[in-house]
Amino acid sequence: MPLTTAPDTLPQTTGAAILNLLLPHHRTTDEAPVSVPVPVPVPASAEAFPHQLRRITDFVRVGAPIVFTLPGFPCKSPNPAKTLGHLPDMGERLSLTFLDTLCARIERIHPPGARVVICSDGHVFGDLIRVPDDRIDAYSDELRALIRQSDLHRLSVFDLRDVLGDLPPDAGRAHVHDRYAPTLDALRAEVRTDATALALYRGITRFLVEDTAGFTGTRSALQRQCRGRAYGVIQRSRAWGALIADHHPSAVRLSIHPHPAGAAKFGIRLLDAPDVWTTPWHSAALREPDGTWTLMPRARAARLGRLVHRDGRPSHFERSTADGHRSFATVRR
Known part of the structure; x- marks a missing residue:
């Protein structure tokens, strides 16, 4: 009778344990209120995220550091x-520290550790969001400096310059769009039929409206303009995601946008904010008297x-206690 062996379940078990470290920070459209004083139990288990579990387990099986990409x-x-x-401040500092700390916690379960490749995407749609390329360069360069100065060695930054070198930003954007972006017709059809795509389209439209300064037309004219630009932002974002997948084909894909359980992208919340769409680059950080932070x-x-x-x-704002004394900062995790 041939010998049989039980399947090696250790990589799967370790992969689930690693994914469980991410679940309390899952950014979904069903966020709990930030006023809740204790972590809310996460209803979904690791098994509800098969895409992420499979990729994490693959890294564990070969004993390699787990690579996360985060556009x-x-x-x-x-x-x-x-x-x-226009430069990173406390919001980015706290977010980067959170990501590095999360990788350190993974290292306790999986000794090869983990790293996050921050795929800085400003150049990809800088013309659409009306931010000059020199300011995008300065922001990305400062991110790298902040990571280096803070010894966040589990993090790295990847941007369009790493792909296309000295190619001018306009030419780089055109190259990425032409090679990777979905057609406008296909994207419009998806927004009409897919709730997640519609929520993303509406969220980006809202941000474009809020971020537009000095517009002299009517509010309705601005909204029409921003709806058109929102499709362009999503096209370029999809193109950037496809380029990242080419350069990091085995990586676990994180996202700063909300995604439901089971999606190919894992939405991750970097810091607390009243709005699920808020990010450090659209806000300022406020330290509360109890030491927690909110965007x-x-x-x-x-x-x-x-x-x-x-x-x-x-850097940030600090709310004073009633007696005028400040408390020491601790970051909510």
Whole structure:
């Protein structure tokens, strides 16, 4: 009688344990209110995320570091009512630290560890979001400097310059769009029939409206213009995602946008915010008296707290306690 062996379930078990570290930070359209004082139990199990579980398990099986790719961190919103300037500030610092800490926690379960490749996508659609390319360069360069200075060695930055070198940004955008972007007709059809695509389209349209400064036409004219630009942003975002997949074919795909359980992309929440769509580059960070942090528009944060500078630049806002004393900062995880 031939010998039989039980299947090796250790990689699958380890993969599920690693995925369980990500689940409390899953960014979905069904977010719990940030006012809840304790973590809300995550209803979905690791098995509800088969795409991510399979890829994580593949890394575990061969004893390799797990690679996550995260498109995002493009540039600061050009709306001065939302952000503190055009360079990374405390919002990015906290978010990067969170990602590096998450990789460190994975390393305790999987000794080869994990790393996150931040795929900075500002150049991909800078013309559509009306941010000059030199400001996008400055933001991406500062991200790299922040990672290096803070010794966040599990993180790296990947942008269009890493792919196309010295090719001018306009030519680079055209190259990526022509090679990878879906057609406008196909995208419009998807938005009409897919709830997740529709939510993304509406979210991007809203951000484009909010980020447009100095528009002299009517509100309805601005909304029409931004709806058209939103399709372009999604086309370029899809193209960038396809390019990333070519360069990192085995990576686990994270996203700063909300995604339901079972989707090919795992939405991840970097910091608490009242709005599920809020990101560090569309907001300012406010430290509460209890040491927790929340993202919100600069104008609102300025009404709630005082501005704090770091290294000679605006960093964040800090709300004082009732007796005027400040508390020490701890980041909510």
